[in-house]
Amino acid sequence: MVTTLLDSTLREGELFRVLKLSTKLELVERLATAGLKRVEITVDYPPRTTREDVEPLVKKCNSLGLEVVLHGRAVKQDLEAAAKYDAAGVGLYIALTEIHRTHKLHGISYQEGLERLMDAVKTAREIGFRYVRATVEDASRFYLEGQLPLLVDAVNSVRKAGATLVSVPDTAGLLSPQKAREFITFLREKTDAPLAAHFHNDYGMASANTVEAVLAGADEAHVTVMGVGDRNGIADLYEVVAVLEDIHGIDLGVDRSKLNSLYSYFSKVAGLRLPWRHPLSEEARTIRAGVHQSMAVEKPEGYMPEKKLRHDVENPVFEIGVYASHKLIAYLTGLPPTDPKARSTTEALARKAREKNGRLSISDIKEVLKDELGIEVDNNRLSRFFGGEKVYILAKLNPRFDPAKIYETLISWDDVESVDEVYGDADLVVVGRMRLSSQNLVERFRDIFAEAIDDLKVLVAD
Secondary structure (H helix, E strand, O other): OOOEEEEOOOOOHHHOOOOOHHHHHHHHHHHHHOOOOEEEEEOOOOOOOOHHHHHHHHHHHHHOOOEEEEEEEOOHHHHHHHOOOOOOEEEEEEEOOHHHHHHOOOOOOHHHHHHHHHHHHHHHHHHOOOEEEEEEEOHHHHHHOOOHHHHHHHHHHHHHHOOOEEEOOEOOOOOOHHHHHHHHHHHHHHOOOOEEEOEEOOOOOHHHHHHHHHHOOOOEEEEEHHHOOOOOOEOEHHHHHHHHHHOOOOOOOOOHHHHHHHHHHHHHHHOOOOOOOOOOOOHHHEEOOHHHHHHHOOOHHHOOOHHHHHHOOOOOEEOOEOOOOHHHHHHHHOOOOOOHHHHHHHHHHHHHHHHOOOEOOHHHHHHHHHHHHOOOOOHHHHHHHHOOEEEEEEEEEOOOOOHHHHHHHHOOOOOEEEEEEOOOOOOEEEEEEEOOOOOOHHHHHHHHOHHHEEEEEEEEOO
16 A cells, blocks of 8 residues: 655635745745655736745745645636646546535536546646646545545546546545544445545544544545644644654654654744644643653653654653642652652652642742752753743844844744744843753844844743
8 A cells, every 4th residue: 555645725725714925935945855855836816826836936836846736626717727737636526426416516526527527637637747637626525425426426427537536525524533544444445546534623523534544545644733724624644644654653754753854844934833633732741640751751752652752752741730749749859769858859849830730941940949949950961851931022123124034934934833023122032942952042143133122021921
């Protein structure tokens, strides 16, 4: 089984968040660096989008060896637009289910819709595209409503017309993982067409459904960075890649070491904070329960997947709250775990955490350790265990300097969470993580932009 990933962040993702051209070009570079091989872009729809929006992206993809797929409707207008570009292929779609034909396509018949899609496929092959994907939009509804002969007929017909791939999307996000596997398995048995899986996330299962589709033999799987897309998106790139690689032993050719940086960059430029429940979030590598901490300080794989630790997480970090482990404090301070001071210090930290609504900052931890043990713990060691502190930087810039250029530099830093251009007493507000070491985020900001800064205020979250 060979499955190719198609990244649709620049097409499906743009239904959720439209990005600047310069940002999209940088994103293409990062996708290529991460090992993606196929990227989807919306064909131009003047005046909404123009050739000036699309052509630079196609050229950039081609220069990096990425296979470009232009996505459009199964109509002459979109095929003529796609033919202007040096793209590897096209994805052409139309809906054939009754609900879509009645309420979106002005009551056309199933046969008329199918013929439109077949004609578009034939034209695309005549133009010379080597990749021609026919998308039977809302295909999962055929399956769920028991209209299996129509679905098989549609897939076989567009395949016979020349489609190199047939996409059978779960457009309304109706499937569960078990249903997704059964859906693809059924089509594999009834047709010989190569199949693409494009699953929406309405029940929060798009990534799991896509994994099941790949295991059932899907030839192409559609993903986006952070799973962005219409409504609440489609399958998440990381969630599909990591599960297939680590649990099922299927390597899709993605360089996992590049994904943290890719997600960090996209989060900033799209203005979308990575959700706490996402596997690459800061929260996902934070261990809070004391009984978990007592093991994880020695063997983190007891509570986190070993391969995730190897590929995605430099090391877990810990939160000191009311349930902190005395074993963690012993490791942090160098005390033997059996030393009564380790337990009494942990209890003092827990009391302090209760006063502070459940969690302590690094400054709080240093203060308690000083009071209880009379020691100053090395800052690098504190950062290793606790990751750093959230910091807000408010910068007033000299008018000679362009905030947009400084913004472009800042969003490339992995310890920056967000950058906003503002008006008033500051020109930039930067939110990030400050490690307790030299050349931390604040020091680096001061050094690199020294000439541009008229005034700088730093706020550390308590």
